[in-house]
Amino acid sequence: MREETSGPERRNNGNALHAIGRWAHTYGALDLGTNNCRLLIARPTRRG
Incomplete structure (x- = not known):
């Protein structure tokens, strides 16, 4: 069974899950x- 993640912060791109945001x-x-x-x-923060 394959689990799908969806929403504004994640998208499915083939076998890899890439973070956006x-x-x-x-x-x-x-x-x-x-x-x-x-x-x-x-x-991580913007300041490092």
């Missing part, structure tokens, strides 16, 4: 600690 990249990290876990998500 204000942010082209979003970065994420999963921190699996001993007693807890954290999901960190970041986007």
Whole structure:
């Protein structure tokens, strides 16, 4: 089964999904600690 993503920020272009809009990249990290876990998500700003 193939999942389709649509909307103003994403479009399907063959097998690749390309971001359009204000942010082209979003970065994420999963921190699996001993007693807890954290999901960190970041986007670059205009200033770097």
